[in-house]
Amino acid sequence: MALAPFEWRDKPALIEHLFPVQKISAESYKEQMANQGKTLTALGSYWKGRKPLILNKACILGSLLPATDDPLKDLEIFELLMGLDSVTMQKRIEATLPASRRHTVGEYLLLPFNDQVRIAKRSEELGDSLFNHVWSKVNQHLGTSASSYLDLVEQIGIARFGRRPRLADTFSGSGQIPFEAARLGCDVYASDINPVACMLTWGGLNIVGGYPESRNFIAQEQKVLAQKIQQVVDQLGIEANENGWKPRVFLYCMEVRCPQTGWMVPLLPTRILSKDQNAIVELIPIKDEKRYEIQVKIGVTGDELIEAAKGTVRSDGRGQDPYLLHTVSGEEFRSKISTLRGDFRKEDGSTGNKLRGWDNSDFKPRPNDVFQERLYAIQWVQSKENPSAGKTKERFEFRSVTKEDLMREQIIEDYLEENFSEWQTNGWIPDMRIEMGYNTRQPIWERGWTYWHHLFNPRQLLLLGLVNRFSSARLKPAFFQLVQNNSKLSRWDNSGGGRAGVKGVFDNQALNTLYNYGSRALSNCLPMIFADYKSFPLSENINLLVEANPVDQLTKENDIYITDPPYGDAVKYEEILEFFIAWLRKNPPEEFKNWVWDSRRSLAIKGEDEGFRQGMVAAYRKMTQMMPDNGIQILMFTHQSGTIWADMANIIWASGLQVTAAWYVVTETDSALRQGANVKGTVILVLRKRNQELETFRDDLGWEIEEAVREQVESLIGLDSKVRAKGSEGLYNDADLQMAGYAAALKVLTAYSRIDGKDMVTEAEAPRQRGKKTFVDELIDFAVQTAVQFLVPVGFEKGEWQKLQPVERFYLKMAEMEHQGANTLDNYQNFAKAFKVHHFDQLMSDSSKANSARLKLSTEFKSAMMSGDAEIARTPLRALLYALFELSKEVEVEDVLLHLMENCPNYLPNKTLLSNMADYLAEKREGLKDTKTYKPDIEASCARILAEAIRNQRL
Template sequence: MALVPFEWKDKPALIEHLFPVQKISAESYKEQMAGSGKTLTALGSYWKGRKPLILNKACILGSLLPASEDRLKDLEIFELLMGMDLGSMKKRLEEKLPTSKRNTIDQLLVLPYNEQVKNAKRPEEVGEHLFLHVWDRVNKHLGTSATSFPDLIKQMGIARFGRRPKFADVFSGSGQIPFEAARLGCDVYASDLNPIACMLTWSGLNIVGASNEKRAELHNAQKKKVKQVQKEIDVLDVETDGNGWRAKAYLYCVEVKCPESGWMVPLIPSLIISRGYGVIGDLIPVPEEKRYNIVVKYVKNKEEIDEADNGTVQGGEVVHSPNGSTTYRTKISTIRGDYREGKKNKNRLRMWEKTDFSPRPDDIFQERLYAVMWMRPRQSGRGDIYEFRSVTDEDLAREKKVIDYVREHLEEWQEKGYIPDMVIEKGYNTDQPIRERGWTHWHHLFNPRQLLVGALFRKRLEAYEYPQFGRILDYNAKLCRWSSYPGPGRAGKTQNVFYNQALNTIYSYGCRGSEWLEEFFTADNFKSFPCQFETRVNSHPAQELEVENDIYVTDPPYGDAVKYEEITEFFIAWLRKNPPKEFEQWNWDSRRSLAIKGEDEGFRQGMVAAYRKMAQKMPDNGIQVLMFTHQSGAIWADMANIIWASGLQVTAAWYVVTETDSALRQGANVKGTIILILRKRHQEIETFRDDLGWEIEDAVREQVESLIGLDKKVRDQGSEGLYTDVDLQMAGYAAALKVLTAYSRIDGKDMVTEAEAPRQKSKKTFVDELIEFAVQTAVQFLVPVGFERGEWQKLQAVERFYLKMAEMEHLGAKTLDNYQNFAKAFKVYQFDQLMSDSSKANSARLKLSTEFKSSIMSGDAEIAGTPLRALLYALFELSKEVEVDDVLLHLMENCPNYLTNKTLLAKMADYLAEKREGIRGTISFKPEVEASCARVLAESIRNQRL
């Protein structure tokens, strides 16, 4: 029997009661590790903030599915729809493994879930046939009659909202969230302030989401345009040598005059041109002209190649030797003429003008071509052969021809919008090219060849080619590093500008020939997932939303380290004039001043305005999913302020590990995603702080016990557990926030007014105090097995943190964000003092006693002078084979109130012995020694006669 309209109108959503975060984390991490293999990344890899599609799917399904009395059945149905059940996992493993290894599938299916995921294809890679076996069970449980996700989504939407669900994301960014909603079968509204975000979102929905017929049409049209560009280049005769060879890449470098010697010196950090092909650049002095020729040489031995790795730029200095005996070293900052004027850093570079597109003869930084990579088809007809050559007079004549052609057309091209004429506005990222090169307009970041090819593509551009053109720009600017060793046997390649979300000016760079850029100008680079329902993409501030929607899933830009409003101007400068009809309603400006940035009071006000508008533009039974990646301790208070002031209430919170380790992240930076589920606050209720404590404690206890109960039922069925302590902690926070945000007035204060009040630096607001109180209440409920509540409360916060994290490590948790979460919860401010020096994002751990040694026994450190610190020192002594009686004597001296704490010390030692058991060690990390010493110490303390 079909569901009737509004049958589920008041039913709680599944995501408000359960969410298998451990499995979703494993799936999310797998997707993030896929890098360029992700579904939408090819549209614009320069936009890094991408929430995994699998996580978005979980949030959308979880918002529509109802929570019933049978939570186990609810979980089973959710996992079927997510492709996480045993039958689906078997199919995913079969798809990934070669036929010869499929007999190992049964062995893989008994491994922990994250190990299964590592060996399997992602659900989206398998396709719709992954779900053929689920529909009978899903329909029986839900009362639906679906045979596909669009069917199911429509029927659930009708049951909840009386229509196919209207879904929105008003901070669409790269478009991951709206794309997944459209793929599942929702009607989608997406918006963003930034036109590049809108373009990426539109491209996901209309290119990756295009029908097969549309994709074929795009393929043919783009192939035709590539031929037209190639023909224009060939007519100019600036990329071929007349002997059948075409230039694949040009290598350029900056050149400066050395103030000490008067020589012109090319700035090339490494003279290796191609490690795979054994090619180097050799500097040949030309004394009569006080300059160097650069000769391209093929060498055979590794020593010569390694020697060439030391170029003319070393540690910020120009280094060269014209005669082989005298070496000149000059700081580049000296050549640039850096100086301070008041509080500002300045230099003596000439600021380039709008009409400039190459250096003037008297500029400090000159540019020169120093090598060309040529290619021609093999005679066998399969592939190309490559050859690196020194620059010839003919090459320089072709360079001049390009410069003259660009000069002749510059004004016309800028007028028509074929190349940029936009000024680089000063900013955190955009100061760099101005300061380091004197570039003042965006076209200064491109050399004449790059401007020529860019203009030829730009004048033919239609909406469906905008993302491809963005990739051409990303891979063909003066900020593109030349990689001499992209892989074994490979010649070399240019890397993209936005490998690290900055505008890094470099001294030598690669420029692609037009044929090498053609690989970007095709829709064939993009995956295909046709989306057949209504989608709209608009460019406006979030608070100017005018469309009502049933479900909002948002990932706003709070605390965002990447300033997209600045770096996307690199693309906006090329695309802003004469946009196609699909994009002409958008404001082609980054509108920096309007961008919500997670740094100040403006951020909170912008967020409140946005979420208040979303609350107004959804039905009474509408639901919002708010994702945020927290680093700052104030984020919980900020979020509570925003939720309160927006007229919303928290109904659940979950924590998902979504991020990967990356060499680009320095130190131990890490991000995990907190997911808050929000509903409208319908009633105006008042309470007092004295009553809140009991209510929060009851809510936390009920929530945690509910999750522990479900976790136990799942384990009893032989499955892995659903939740870890971090998840229970998050649930505790959510329960506390749910209680708090249900009230409009507390202690006679209007909470909307309190939430909107500006923050004063280093002064706690009423909301801050309430959040702190709620979090403490939640954390106190989580007492580890082995301790009585009274004993646990007696310990210092830092001791509880260390012991709690030892338990987490025993359970296999090793992501740094776990430690950050618990440190905030326990109010431990110097948790980094307790962490191993080798800790990083996805491989963090506490120091063992052998790493503490005798450090921080006293002083200001939080752990100094605590019974736990005395205990850890005793373990260190035991590991050094100090006599047990001496160890106990020192323990009595080091531990305050030894007799009072004796039983507790023995319990802590037992606890550490248990938690360090069975953890895999390394040469420098020996938890088994710690466990053994802890067992000995616990027994010795108990048997000690005083």
């Protein structure tokens, strides 16, 4: 019997009750580590911070599936649909093994889940046939008759919303969420204020998600485009040399006149061309002309390579001003780059320099400009067919620049001179001014470049202009990939191991000007033009709409909103994407013509100020209005700022929403770490409409929050215990329970419209005052502390635990986390914020890394932080750790106890607490793996001895 429309209208969603975050974290990390192997990355690798498709899938299914009175069965069905079950995992692991070893797959299934995931293929790599075995169990539990995700999603969408579910992402970015929603079978609405984001979203749905006929059409377009460009290049004669060799990379550098000597000096941070080929350039002085000839030298010695690493641009240390250095007749001359630019400070305190601002008509430096540009080497390639092997053999070689090479450069400049105005008028090359901003200041200040086309040299403008002119909408993602990999900001990587080559502008999210850079020849551009995208054809029945609109222009109701909005510390896409917008602004393809090809910086939600909060409130209020009463929202955000919980609570309250669940998933890899080795995770907030006007008082909230936290945590612990009892790995650790506690507290708070007689929407919208806590801040602090205090470790009484200093609770709680194997740095960061420990880094081992962090042992503290301003100083725990240190140094037990009495404030009232803490540390340190510098077993032994000594001490 089919599910009836709206049969599940009021059923809670699965994600509001359970979410196996440890397994989803493992899968998310696996996908992030795939780098270029990820499904949508080929469309635009310059877009960072993509949320993993597997996480999006979990959120979508979790929002649609019902929570029943059988949570174990709910979990089983969810894991089947997510490919987390043992049968699917066996298939995923078998796919990585050679046929001769597939009989050993059972051994792999005995490994911890994280290790299984690391070995296995990702589910999406193996296709929907991987899930053929799940449908009978799924249908039996849900009452559906599905044989695919498309069937299932339509049927459960009808049961919940009366129709195929409509899912919207109004901050679509690179399109990860809309793509996964469409692949599962939802109707999709995607919007973003930035047209580049919309193009990436459109590309995911129409290129990666295109039908086979569409993919064949793209392949034909790629071929025609390459032929057209090759024809122009050949007609102009600007690439192949007289011997038939073709260029691969042209290397250019800035060149300046030394103010002390009058010499023209190439600006080269290094003279190494390639470490693999031991290739360098030498600067040969031409004294009569006061300039340097640049000669390529191949096969140099190791010493020559080391010497060549020192270029003519140097810096004495990180953050120090770079300077020009060259030698004339044995005498060194140095000039700061800032001096060459003519930097100065104005009377009003602002800064300026004497660089000429380039005009729109400029595409190369004028003779009197400070920074000239020079071709200084070329990497050539000769291809030879080998019919017997069926392969083409390529030989690469660096060569010095010849007169013929310079003649070809002149041909390009002459051609551009003749056609420049027409190409700009037609929109084939940019004519858009660079608007000053946080990132866009760099090219203006450092080079005098004031229009976007100034970031490209004549050769690059010619090739990119041709690609832009002849490419369709389906080829624009490839064109943008080429734009960011063929600019004056595209660095030349001279490293070995196959990594050498021209790199992307947005290796990081900045517009860093370079002293030398690589420019791709046509043969080196073709791999990007012929981009080979993954193929996941979407159903023809799915409704897809992509719009370049701000959220306040949303006009259509949607059942589910899953959004990953900008954060206060996010990449300033509204600035840096103008780098791309400039290329399509005047002449976008027909499919993109209705979009506004402007970054609309003033409308972008950004920063950390009131504008950010107000923008977020307006966006989420609009989504709430355009959602049915039983609709659901998933809000993803990166948990970094200490005030983020209060900010989010303000936004949620003011938007007419309330929290129903929160989960924490690790989504970033080690390669994404920032200064301080921060590993980033994603908080998943589940939100519903606040459909009632409820009122309460703060005095009553404490009991209600504590009860909600207790029920939530005990529910998850109970489910975790049942899972473990069946022989499976646990679902949750203390960090997950902490997050669940936060969610329970926020669920209670955000259910109320009035607290202590105050209208919470008004309070949430009130502007912040620097240094002053708002009413909402105080409520959040109160709620979080109530949640944290409930998580009392086994071995401590509640009253005893609450008497400890925050830093003591933090240290002891993290000792338990280490015992559980949860050693990621984000756990320490999150608990430090929860316990209000301001300098938790003082307690961390110097060897801590993002995914292998740990506390200091007593032997690492030694006698440090016994007094002074450290948070742990003069606490009973610090006295205890010093006593353990003394025991490890074989100090007599009687002397250790005497010192403990001296160091511990109020020793007698704390005597039982000290023995309890020693027992606790003995248990948590025991069994941890020893290393050369880390000996937790010794600490455990000392702690057992000390606990017994304290208990038996007679005073």
